[in-house]
Amino acid sequence: MDTKNKDIVSSQVAEIVLSYRPNSKVSEKPQIVSSLTANRILRANWDESKIAFIEEFKVILLNRANRVLGIINASSGGTAGTVVDLKVIFGAAMKSSASAMIIAHNHPSGTMKPSERDKRLTEKMVKAGKLLELPVLDHIILTPEGYYSFADDGGL
Numbered sequence: 647m648d649t650k651n652k653d654i655v656s657s658q659v660a661e662i663v664l665s666y667r668p669n670s671k672v673s674e675k676p677q678i679v680s681s682l683t684a685n686r687i688l689r690a691n692w693d694e695s696k697i698a699f700i701e702e703f704k705v706i707l708l709n710r711a712n713r714v715l716g717i718i719n720a721s722s723g724g725t726a727g728t729v730v731d732l733k734v735i736f737g738a739a740m741k742s743s744a745s746a747m748i749i750a751h752n753h754p755s756g757t758m759k760p761s762e763r764d765k766r767l768t769e770k771m772v773k774a775g776k777l778l779e780l781p782v783l784d785h786i787i788l789t790p791e792g793y794y795s796f797a798d799d800g801g802l
Contacts, residue, residue, distance in 0.1 A: 675713040678706065681795035684748050684786055688793075691717050692752070698790045701728045703751040705735050707744035708783070715742050725754050730767060732774055739780050747775070750786040758787060758794040760801075768796055 678684050684706060696702060705718040718738050721728045728751065739747055749771055751764075760768070768785045775782040784797035796802050 672709065672711075672713055675709075675715070678708065678712045678714065678748065678783075681784055681786060681793070681798050684750070684784060684795075685788070685793045687714060688717075688750050688786065688788060692788065694790075696722075697752045697788055698754050698756070700724060701726070701752055701754055703728050703730050703749070705739070706748040706750070707739055707742050708746045708748065709743075710745045712746065712783075715744055727763075732771065735771075736774060736778060736780065740778070744780060746781045746783050748784045748786065749782055750788060752788040756789045756791060758789050758792055760785075760787060760794060760796070765801070768801065772802060 676683070676687055678687065687706065688704065692702070692704070701723045703720045703722075705720055707715040707718065709715055718735065720735050721730055723729060730751075735747075735749075749768070764785070764787065768782070771782045771785070782802065784795055784802065786796075787794040
């Protein structure tokens with residue numbers, strides 16, 4: 647390829663930059679040891695006024711010691727649902743060198759019972775996580791009054 651054609655081709659290709667900037671020492675990050683701990687961390691990082699208003703989907707990214715690397719606000723929808731894009735979630739998890747994740751969403755209706763759609767999504771996420779060696783440790787559903795944990799219920 648001559649120089650002119652090489653310059654044209656290289657100028658048409660976007661550069662992909664991967665970055666993760668931790669904002670504190672690993673030892674200072676909260677550690678998740680149960681669904682209750684995950685629930686507390688999620689609620690501390692969730693706009694409480696939205697839990698009963700619009701459905702949102704978040705992901706807690708964890709290191710090997712289950713310390714929180716960060717939380718992804720993966721999507722925000724309406725009163726009856728939100729769209730979840732696995733590529734976005736797993737892309738962010740890999741970018742941050744996460745070792746595991748906990749997925750979560752809220753039910754504005756207040757129903758803690760998972761829907762069939764919730765169950766299918768959980769199954770899909772768990773399968774993708776196994777393939778990528780990025781396990782999904784739990785799927786938590788938040789409501790204003792409490793939470794539901796797939797892991798506690800044996801659903802993972």
